[in-house]
Amino acid sequence: MPALAPASRVADLVLPALAGDGPAYARLAEALRRTIVDGRLPQGVRLPSERDLTGPVGLSRTTVTRAYAELRTQGYLATRRGSGSVVQVPRVPGGRVDHLLTPAALDEGALDLTITAPGAPAGIADAYARAAEDLGAYLCGTGYYPSGLPVLRERIADRFTTRGLATTPDQVLVTPGALAAVAIALRALIQRRDRVLVETPTYPNAIATLEGAGARIVPHPIDHVDHDWEVDALARTVQQSGVRAAYLIPDFHNPTGALMSSAQRGDVGRVLRRHGVVPVVDESPAELALEGQPMPEPLGAHVPDAVTAGSASKSFWGGLRxxxxxxxxxxxxxxxxxxxxxxxxxPVLEQLVLVHLLDRADDILLEHRARLRERRDSLLLALRAHLPDWQVRVPAGGMSLWCRLPEGSSTALAAAARHYDVALAAGPNFAAAGGLDGWIRLPFVLPPEQLEQVVPRLVLAWEDVLAGRSGGGRVDAPDRGGRQRRIIA
Ligand SMILES: Cc1ncc(COP(=O)(O)O)c(C=O)c1O
Incomplete structure (x- = not known):
């Protein structure tokens, strides 16, 4: 039997959107549809019966029944015998999603907005030069350090301790990136078909990694508009689903940029501890506080059993691996x-490079954050000027904007954008359980001369979406320079 979304919870989600003109059933159907598309009522969840929802939403049973019927016609509800009305997300044409984001293979001059990774900050070349000098001392050994170089494990442990999670070097395992760290942790923690809670939206490759480890994904819709982890709903889901582990990104969550407050960390920690759920905390973006603001303590400080993954990819450079x-x-x-x-x-060399980077982390990060902040602000400015009805909450950290489209589909937008040599990751990539086609992630990592081309090209793609021209066939209208647009078959 699919998990039930309690009537009170459904009412909380739809009531703010019920006001307006038109018949009440149509308003309720639209409010429910938006909540499904947003991923806040995830695919596979059972809605309360028509009778149970009438009281909490203050509408008649006939109205609720008509709203459900409307959603069935639109493809957002399936009626399964014995299971009531179960949420589903209609398939978007061209919207196949495998949750494997990888840099797009693009022609020169194209803009890759599928990846949140900037070029290396100043200081990397110097760190490589110093590491190369250190390397000599290691060359007579085997070069195998399966848990990591002792000197690096020590630096990483110190950084955890400074951030509020006392750590010794023997608690650190050096890995080829955070995604590999998550894979290692999950393979140790779960058996095939164990349930794992995942925020939705979330980092797409983590969904694929979880599926690869045999996990059954239990989505937890975070409020990605108000940046709230919805602890009561989390507690209900954990209790109902019997999850063993939870994959969480509390520090400038990818893709929303949300930061879990210290109080919520305490609440989330309590729920997980009470139910014996092991959090796998992905802290990759944790050093990207773009306003230079103090960060809350690591989530792991609230759950002694937590396993925490981190990375040099976002703080320094993805090429270090x-x-x-x-x-x-x-x-x-x-x-x-x-x-x-x-x-x-x-590799030993890259570990030594990271030792040098960590020794100078404060200076390097100061500049890195300033660079990202400038790019964030210039992308926001251009969006507000040229696509003012796209809604964006300014993220205080991370590397991307999570934008709500006023209408239309981000899958269609991504298809249209390819005509202008822009690669985008549409919202459904980030959905752990369907939906989110009304959202698009825009990283702000490109160098300024490329970043300034992003919004003009998005404007053209968006015009095509609104005009119904996103289908992937010929697009012959002139581009912004008056030339013929590239034609992609
Ligand atoms: C939340 C999150 N985790 C992990 C990764 C991948 O990190 P790494 O390159 O260290 O494997 C990313 C990259 O975008 C990410 O955003």
Missing amino acids: VGWLRVPRSRMEEMAASRLRLDLGV
Whole structure:
């Protein structure tokens, strides 16, 4: 039997959107549809019966019944015998989603907005030069350090301790990036078909990694408009679903940029502890506080059992391919074994580079954040000027804007944008359980000369979407320079 969305919860979600003109059934149907499209009522959830919803929404049973019927006609509800009305998301044409984001293979001059990774900050070349000098001392050894170089494990442990989670080097495992760290952790923590809670929206490749580890995904819709982790709903889901683990991104969540407050960390921690759920905390964006604001303590400080993944990819450079896991001592042996089933470690040179970067982290990060902040602000300015009805909440950190489209489909927008040499990741990529086609993620990592071309090209693509011209066939209208647009078959 699919999990039930309680009537009070459904009412909370739709009531703010019920006001307006037109018949009440149509307003209720539209409010429910938006909530489904937003991913806040995830695919597979059972709506309360018509009778149960009437009281909480203050509408007659006939009205609720008509609204449900309307949603069935539109393809957002399926009636399954014995299971009531179950949420589903209609298939979007061209919207196949495999949750594997990878840099797009693009022609020169094209803009890749599928990836949130900027070029390396100043200081990397110097760190490589210093690391190359250090390397000599390692050359007579085997070069195998399956848990990581001791000197790097020490630096990573110190950084955790400084951030409020006391850590010793023997709790750190160096990995080839945060995604590998998450994979290592999950393989150790779960058996095939175990349930794992995942925020929706979330980082697409993590969904694929979870599925690869055999997890059954239990979506937890966070309020990605108001940046709230919805702790009561989390507690209900954890209790109803019997999840073993939870994959969470509390620090400038990808794609929304949401930051979990210290109070919510305490609440979330309590729920997870009470139900014995192990959080796999992905902290990759944690050093990207773009306003220089103080950060809350790591979520792991609230759950002794937590496993925390981190990475140099977002703080420094993706090309290092170095990340880490921080685990409770009691779990270190199983994590080290899980890692050995995957690979035998990370290159020595890159680990030494990261040691030097961490030694100068404060200076390097100051400049890195300033650079990202400028890019964020210039993208926001251009969006507000040229696409003012796209709604964006300014993220205080991270590397992307999460934009709500006023209408239409981000899948169609991504298809249209390819005609203007822009690669986009449409909203459904980030949905753990369908929906989110009304949303688009826009990273602000490109260098300024490319970033300034983003919005003009998006404007053209958006015009095509609104005119129904996003289908992927010939597009012959002139581009902004008056030339013929590229034609992509
Ligand atoms: C939340 C999150 N986790 C993990 C990754 C991948 O990190 P890494 O390059 O360290 O594997 C990304 C990259 O975008 C990310 O946003």
